[in-house]
Amino acid sequence: MKFRTILALIAVGFAATVAQAQNRGDDTLLEMAQAFRQGNKARLSQLLPLARGHVLEPWAAYWELRARLDTASTQEVQDFLGRYAGTYQEDRLRNDWLLLLGQRRDWTTFADEHPRFRMNDDGQVRCYAALVRHLVEGPAAPPTLADEVRRIWFAQRGDDDACTLAASRFLTETSGRNRMSTADAWRKARLAMEANRPKMVAAAVELASAEAMPLLAELNASPARFLTSRATASSRVRRELIGLALIRMATTDPDNAAALLESKWGPQLKLEERNWIWGVLGRQAAQKLDDDALALYAKVTRDSDLTDDMLAWKARAALRAGRTPQWPTLTAAIDAMSDEARRDPAWQYWKARALLAGGHEAQRAEAQKLLEALASPTRGFYEMLALEELGQRVTPPARPAPPTAEEKEAARQDPSLARGLYAIALGLRGEGVREWNYGTNLARPGGMADRELLAAAQVACEREVWDRCINTSERTKGEVDIEQRFPLPFREQVVRRSLDINLDPAFVYGLIRQESRFVMDARSSVGASGLMQVMPATARWTARKLGLNGFRVEQLADRDTNIAIGTGYLKLVLDDFSNSMALAAAAYNAGPGRPRNWRNGPVMEAAAWAENVPFGETRDYVKKVLANTTLYAAVLTGQPQSLKARLGMVGPRDMALPEPNRDLP
Numbered sequence: 214m215k216f217r218t219i220l221a222l223i224a225v226g227f228a229a230t231v232a233q234a235q236n237r238g239d240d241t242l243l244e245m246a247q248a249f250r251q252g253n254k255a256r257l258s259q260l261l262p263l264a265r266g267h268v269l270e271p272w273a274a275y276w277e278l279r280a281r282l283d284t285a286s287t288q289e290v291q292d293f294l295g296r297y298a299g300t301y302q303e304d305r306l307r308n309d310w311l312l313l314l315g316q317r318r319d320w321t322t323f324a325d326e327h328p329r330f331r332m333n334d335d336g337q338v339r340c341y342a343a344l345v346r347h348l349v350e351g352p353a354a355p356p357t358l359a360d361e362v363r364r365i366w367f368a369q370r371g372d373d374d375a376c377t378l379a380a381s382r383f384l385t386e387t388s389g390r391n392r393m394s395t396a397d398a399w400r401k402a403r404l405a406m407e408a409n410r411p412k413m414v415a416a417a418v419e420l421a422s423a424e425a426m427p428l429l430a431e432l433n434a435s436p437a438r439f440l441t442s443r444a445t446a447s448s449r450v451r452r453e454l455i456g457l458a459l460i461r462m463a464t465t466d467p468d469n470a471a472a473l474l475e476s477k478w479g480p481q482l483k484l485e486e487r488n489w490i491w492g493v494l495g496r497q498a499a500q501k502l503d504d505d506a507l508a509l510y511a512k513v514t515r516d517s518d519l520t521d522d523m524l525a526w527k528a529r530a531a532l533r534a535g536r537t538p539q540w541p542t543l544t545a546a547i548d549a550m551s552d553e554a555r556r557d558p559a560w561q562y563w564k565a566r567a568l569l570a571g572g573h574e575a576q577r578a579e580a581q582k583l584l585e586a587l588a589s590p591t592r593g594f595y596e597m598l599a600l601e602e603l604g605q606r607v608t609p610p611a612r613p614a615p616p617t618a619e620e621k622e623a624a625r626q627d628p629s630l631a632r633g634l635y636a637i638a639l640g641l642r643g644e645g646v647r648e649w650n651y652g653t654n655l656a657r658p659g660g661m662a663d664r665e666l667l668a669a670a671q672v673a674c675e676r677e678v679w680d681r682c683i684n685t686s687e688r689t690k691g692e693v694d695i696e697q698r699f700p701l702p703f704r705e706q707v708v709r710r711s712l713d714i715n716l717d718p719a720f721v722y723g724l725i726r727q728e729s730r731f732v733m734d735a736r737s738s739v740g741a742s743g744l745m746q747v748m749p750a751t752a753r754w755t756a757r758k759l760g761l762n763g764f765r766v767e768q769l770a771d772r773d774t775n776i777a778i779g780t781g782y783l784k785l786v787l788d789d790f791s792n793s794m795a796l797a798a799a800a801y802n803a804g805p806g807r808p809r810n811w812r813n814g815p816v817m818e819a820a821a822w823a824e825n826v827p828f829g830e831t832r833d834y835v836k837k838v839l840a841n842t843t844l845y846a847a848v849l850t851g852q853p854q855s856l857k858a859r860l861g862m863v864g865p866r867d868m869a870l871p872e873p874n875r876d877l878p
Contacts, residue, residue: 606853680730723842745779816864
């Protein structure tokens with residue numbers, strides 16, 4: 214045998230050995246991921262040595278230590294942080310460690326470790342950090358600490374040791390500007406009662422007045438009995454408890470709550486307390502698309518007493534008032550919002566529309582400024598509508614210079630991006646996405662620059678990891694690559710299938726981009742699967758309608774089958790809603806029954822109708838699908854497009870049309 218042949222055989226054998234070793238390593242990582250989900254500490258410790266040297270070793274080590282973090286020594290934690298310095302896993306474990314230190318009240322170790330926390334994306338850690346700074350610096354601490362705790366505490370939706378503890382200290386141990394008050398605790402109790410979080414209500418009430426806890430127990434047992442058994446609201450505590458009872462009743466019996474507020478309790482409450490509860494009732498009615506919503510809001514004498522959420526629903530109710538919205542009411546609601554809320558594109562756009570409706574030159578000039586600041590063909594729904602208000606259509610911007618070979622190679626060599634892609638390819642999508650996002654967004658302050666983002670997105674595109682391609686490209690500020698942000702995977706199959714059934718391919722692409730980001734094996738928490746996120750029962754029904762004999766739900770994992778079923782169902786939904794894309798998108802997301810009810814009421818612009826969709830997820834979905842569709846139409850046709858034309862008007866079903874298909878799932 215010739216020497217070169219021997220060398221070749223050795224090389225092949227070595228490569229095969231390396232591949233086998235890597236495969237065994239992959240199997241180890243997958244087994245460890247499963248053991249971590251199951252909380253199997255012993256199996257994780259047993260497998261960790263086998264994962265040494267694997268590209269995903271930081272994940273293996275993280276799972277093993279995280280599973281037993283409550284019993285690990287400080288030295289073990291420090292050894293991990295040192296060994297994996299600079300990685301996502303190092304900072305994620307630091308996050309977990311800081312939370313544990315806070316729960317243990319180990320403020321000395323917390324104060325030492327917290328400055329090294331890079332991501333700083335955990336509200337509870339921020340509350341602990343504010344508390345530690347207060348404890349360390351005392352009166353010299355900046356007055357913004359209490360504001361930070363207040364903001365995070367009010368926004369928290371779940372039970373939370375950190376912010377509740379910090380609030381209690383700022384309530385009792387500080388003075389002057391850097392403190393919180395019992396008014397803050399009562400406000401937190403109201404917010405928690407509105408969100409139906411009884412434990413959070415109890416924690417806030419105990420901070421405000423520990424003596425009120427027995428009365429709170431009575432209130433929780435029966436709000437109606439509590440309200441009817443009390444004769445007067447003779448103190449701040451009693452007034453607040455009456456308010457909490459009315460808020461609780463508003464969610465189940467709003468008419469009775471309104472009657473009690475009007476007749477018995479309103480005169481005994483302070484103006485701010487009264488306005489808040491009328492705001493709760495107004496929002497409840499607006500979310501139900503009730504015509505009485507504005508009448509309830511009209512009982513509020515000072516909009517500044519309402520939360521941003523209440524004001525948003527007041528603005529939506531004003532939009533829903535008819536073909537011509539109640540512009541002055543809408544303007545007043547927007548003007549009363551916080552600065553942060555007013556910056557929302559929705560309220561910038563509708564404020565501009567209200568100003569244009571006013572007709573005065575000064576109002577038109579202000580509207581022009583708002584629209585010019587908002588308008589964009591690529592940033593979103595209201596940005597596109599603003600562009601059209603300025604007389605322009607949606608056209609894709611010119612592409613920037615493509616990433617150079619050097620720029621793409623730098624992206625490939627980035628350790629976090631490499632681990633992210635490897636994890637995704639291995640089936641550990643959640644871990645891969647978090648790793649990738651860390652590399653692009655959080656590894657250094659401000660994240661990657663535009664050119665780096667474009668290169669990273671291109672690497673993901675070339676690997677057909679479409680969700681990372683899109684999301685990464687969307688982060689650029691000055692350079693927009695439309696082919697990255699709005700890619701066209703499976704173009705032949707999607708376009709051919711869409712045209713075969715007289716469906717706009719841009720609508721299909723707009724929906725897929727929102728549903729799955731073109732992830733073939735995407736699966737939702739409720740069981741929807743594949744590119745078009747079809748539910749099993751919907752798939753079976755649609756398959757029968759399309760004559761797909763022998764269909765099995767497992768076939769949804771097949772790309773072409775998923776496209777066939779998804780587009781088939783979308784076409785049936787679109788036909789059922791008389792070609793209204795807004796209604797069809799809502800039906801695809803929330804089922805057809807809900808938008809059939811939501812459309813009842815005045816005829817209005819579909820943009821105003823979409824803003825009034827009661828479900829936040831569906832409201833966001835409809836706007837994003839229609840914006841996606843408009844941009845995809847511009848890409849596919851090469852012609853300027855109109856989002857307004859696609860939206861049209863929405864109102865009750867034309868009774869001259871055939872009855873809706875009640876079997877449509």
